[in-house]
Amino acid sequence: MDKQQTSPSLLHHLDNLTRHRDSTLLQKSVMDSLIAFVSVDSIRLYDISSSESNFYISLSAIYKKDEPHINEFEAVVKFKPLSEHPLFIEILQNTTSITNAKVGNLYLCCIPIMVNDTPISIFELSRTTRFELTEIDVFRGILAVFRNYLSLLEDSQRDTLTNLHNRKTFDQGFSSLLEEMSDFHTKSEEAQPTELERRSRQYSQQHWLAVVDIDHFKRINDQFGHLYGDEVLILMANIMRSSFRRHDRLYRFGGEEFIVLLRNLDEETAYERLEQFRKKMEAYDFPQVGTVTISIGFTMVTPSDSPSQVIGHADEALYFAKEHGRNQVQRYESLKEQGLVAEKTVHTDIELF
Incomplete structure (x- = not known):
């Protein structure tokens, strides 16, 4: 050449x-x-x-x-x-x-x-x-x-304690996902049916965002000290990495708050993955602390979403889980269909104990 x-x-x-x-x-x-x-x-x-x-x-x-x-x-x-x-x-x-x-x-x-x-x-x-x-x-x-x-x-993109992606990289990761979704939809409209058939299995499913919060984390820090609190965060990050796929995105959003971006999964499978993660956390014997549980709210991601919108929806599902017993997974769309949640002001900093 x-x-x-x-x-x-x-x-x-x-x-x-x-x-x-x-x-x-x-x-x-x-x-x-x-x-x-x-x-x-x-x-x-x-x-x-x-x-x-x-x-x-x-x-x-x-x-x-x-x-x-x-x-x-x-x-x-x-x-x-x-x-x-x-x-x-x-x-x-x-x-x-x-x-x-x-x-x-x-x-x-x-x-x-x-x-x-x-x-x-x-x-x-x-x-x-x-x-x-x-x-x-x-x-x-x-x-x-x-x-x-x-x-x-x-x-530059890793949280120093957990080695998960940090909060400042979330917007970029979320934007990349939206660009990928938009690009696929554009190419799908231009592609021949045979090509769509080959690609549909990989790309036709939905994407989801989950907000994860450790139940009673303030109590853990107060009772056992921040050293053991940090160890809970590190061990939880390890459990997260073993629970999700390589192409999913795991973020420490601050404090005891985490975000998971699940790619190319239908609703049932997304729920199963999150529920399996919740069960792994509940079953793990954390040093000195013992049992630690988490609450999870998740919602679908669409190409027209902004980070604040989708986090707000997952946040509402998380608040519902916290208010109704904790240690559970809730989906925003299901709660909205049942009239159990309504759109509210977006919560950008979650403080749930």
């Missing part, structure tokens, strides 16, 4: 990559860039998790050249032991990439993404012919930009 043609196009892709503040959209942009500049049969993105020095991986997204779009795996994350992928063991042990490894009739290039010296994902590119050195340099360069930019985002 001519250099004069390549440079502006590469700069365009880098500009598009660094304008994202949402890690999922950022990863999509990286895969789009790799597809544009390297001829591949497929690109696989694997997430990496660790527990007690053991690594686990999960396939997060995949691109195949005979398919028109990148497929994301929206199911609850299923991490498998790293032992099932010997090639990845070598990569993580040496924290280095592997190029042109021959597996069957395919050549693989695998590059780990490290953030703060911790592996978080692996990009695997494959095709039936060897990769040229110039191609390897290109995707190493693109992934280096991605890694450095992701490190900056992680440092």
